[in-house]
Amino acid sequence: MPKINKYIPIVGKETIDGLFLLAEKLKGKSILHVNSTAVGGGVAEILTRMIPLLKQLNVDTKWEVIKGNERFFKITKDFHNALHGVPVNLTDDDFEFFVSVNRDNMKDFDFNHDIFLIHDPQPVVLIEKKKEIGKHWAWRCHIDFTEPQDVVMNFLNTYINQYEAAVFSAPAFARKFDVPQFLIAPSIDPLADKNKELPEEKIKKIVEKFGIDTSRKIVTQISRFDYLKDPLGVIDAYKAVKKYVDCQLVLAGGGATDDPEGMEVLAKVKAASENDKDIFVLFLPPSSDIEINALQRASTVVMQKSLKEGFGLTVAEALWKGKPVIAGAVGGIPLQIKHQYSGILSYSIEGTAFYLKQLLSEPDYAKALGVNGRSHIKDNFLITRHLRDYLMLFISLMDNREIIPC
């Protein structure tokens, strides 16, 4: 992990000094983050960078991962899908099981902290502990909440409303809760292996290792294999364009320990790309950060054709690398992309194919989108801004002041 001063050339000394000033106010306080996976997906990605940086700011910070079995993660994946608007079949027994796994975890965790930031629905029930120990609790939601199924939303509301604050990634997710709501967008770390500068030679070597031809155009989507990331829609759009413009398609992703659906989606993606040697379906192990960085940097166009998306870190990652991005106009993605200025927002396979053909054929236009995108990410979605927002959240919780959404 780089020293925090290494961020000065990117964000300026005032920004880093400001973080130390805020962190000073949390002296003697300790913070616990809880989520449901240590690897895979955006939440783990952010926490992996955030926790060491908070420690460097002298904020006593710990991270715990809730434990569950196959049934628990099947239920929480159903929750996830239901919150994204997908109808699911959950029984009373499933809800009870979900609560009981959370209660089992309560027995194992060390609750000797001052502030608890609980990420996403999986560990939401930990708030029950507040009745016993008090302290300060906020619930941090990373997912697209625009059209949740009532059965899951109503169940979760009973827990969310016991927190002191709920934190969302985008204004579109604000809902009626009994608790104050914060708006804190996620971020990427420009110095992480995933995002740091790479020499051209290294990029070429890594990408060619996968059999991809770096002298031809490359279209890439990096994502967990999840229906909501629409990898099959990406294949359809690519096939429509391929008739007119020569290109290769890379669909690269791994699994997450809290996502049991990945293998099923991967099998479908493989079946749909079977007869095309220009489609590369790469199942990446965890810690493929340099590979992902190189794939993004080698791409002519980056796709993120999500049907639902909390934020879409992959969009920020690609824009930071100055890449033209075509992404679904859903969830937190429009925070990152202003259509035809810092990228392309798409609504359908046909629209995606139309813009893909355009960007592959008009490199100057594609480049301009990437330049604007990088500047937007620099101003709004780097980890230093995220650290500041979290520090302010923690300070507000400690002061027990009225929380004013920013």
Ligand code: UDP
């Ligand atoms: N990612 C990864 N390996 C993979 C697929 C994705 O490291 O095989 C990373 C990706 O680069 C990004 C994060 O996981 O940093 C995914 O975050 P995002 O917000 O795009 O989606 P989520 O998976 O959280 O829905």
